[in-house]
Amino acid sequence: MTEKEKAAAGLLYDANYDPQILEERARAQDLCLDYNLTRSGQRDERLRLLRALLAACPDDIVIEPPFYADYGYRIRMGAGFYANHNLVILDGAPVTFGDHVFIGPNCVFSTAGHPLDAAQRNAGLEYAKPITVGSNVWIGAGVQVLPGVTIGDNAVIGAGSVVTRDIPAGMLAYGVPCRPIRQIAEKPRRVIL
Numbered sequence: 001m002t003e004k005e006k007a008a009a010g011l012l013y014d015a016n017y018d019p020q021i022l023e024e025r026a027r028a029q030d031l032c033l034d035y036n037l038t039r040s041g042q043r044d045e046r047l048r049l050l051r052a053l054l055a056a057c058p059d060d061i062v063i064e065p066p067f068y069a070d071y072g073y074r075i076r077m078g079a080g081f082y083a084n085h086n087l088v089i090l091d092g093a094p095v096t097f098g099d100h101v102f103i104g105p106n107c108v109f110s111t112a113g114h115p116l117d118a119a120q121r122n123a124g125l126e127y128a129k130p131i132t133v134g135s136n137v138w139i140g141a142g143v144q145v146l147p148g149v150t151i152g153d154n155a156v157i158g159a160g161s162v163v164t165r166d167i168p169a170g171m172l173a174y175g176v177p178c179r180p181i182r183q184i185a186e187k188p189r190r191v192i193l
Contacts (some may be wrong), residue, residue, distance in 0.1 A: 007092055007128050012115065015092065016124040028053060028072040036066040055094075063087060064105075070112075078135060083107070092128030093147070098135030104159060106142045109133075113147045134169060143178075156184060 003021055006013035015021050031053040038046050050057045053072035063083045069075060074091040078099035085105045089095050093111040111128040114121050129148035133139070137151055140159030145151070150166045157163060158174025167173045171180040 010093070010127060010129060012120065012125040012127050014124050015112075015126055024071050024073075028069050031072065032066075032068050035063075038065065074111075077101075084141070092126070093130040095131045095133075097133045098137065098153065100135055101133055101137045101139070103139045104141035104143065107139055107144070109145045111147050140174075154184065 001009075003013045003015065003018040007015070031049055035046060035049040035053070038049070047057070047059070047061070050061060050063065053069060054075045054077060055073050056076035056078075058077065058079045058081070060079060061077055061081045063081075064085045066086055067083070068088045070090045070092060072091065074094045075089055076094070076096045078097055078101065080100040081097055082101070083103040086107075087103060088108045088110075090108070090110040090112045095109055095111060109131050111131055112126050113129065114126050127147070131145055131147070132150040133145075134151060134153035134155065136154045137156070139145075139151075139157045140161070142160045143157050143163065144161070145163045149163050151157065151163065152167060152169030152171070154170045155167050156172045157167065157178060158172070160176070161174045161178035162176045163173075163178040165177070167178065167180060170184050172182050172184050173180045
């Protein structure tokens with residue numbers, strides 16, 4: 001079994017020395033660098049680069065540079081996707097975003113995890129578990145989403161949260177670790193400050 005096959009099966013794998021994995025990561029790094037060097041008016045070039053990098057990339061996607069991905073080809077983004085500056089997606093496993101997802105600056109989605117056993121960690125072993133984000137989700141600034149997490153449709157994740165477990169649909173959730181706080185009202189209340 002190759003290291004890539006081990007990763008796809010959710011097993012411990014070595015992402016540090018396998019030539020195929022290293023080549024795929026280098027390709028993604030180069031595409032991200034090219035993307036991050038584009039100017040704001042180069043919308044067509046940005047879209048071309050994202051289409052070369054991502055598994056699914058609709059026409060109306062907006063990712064403010066800089067943007068970083070480990071491989072890219074495991075990332076699927078829905079319609080109306082928007083991410084502010086400094087989005088990092090470590091896609092050792094699939095990362096899927098629904099439609100109309102809004103992501104604040106400095107957010108990380110990491111499918112990669114490492115064993116608790118120091119000898120395995122020191123040997124360079126890691127695992128990857130998929131991340132799924134539903135549609136109409138708003139993720140505040142500085143949020144960290146960890147391996148294996150699913151965030152349901154219409155959820156809102158508060159700034160600075162560390163999401164270590166699934167968040168049900170329609171919930172306001174925040175904290176370290178992130179916890180569901182309350183159901184979001186179907187008809188939002190208008191608040192005047």
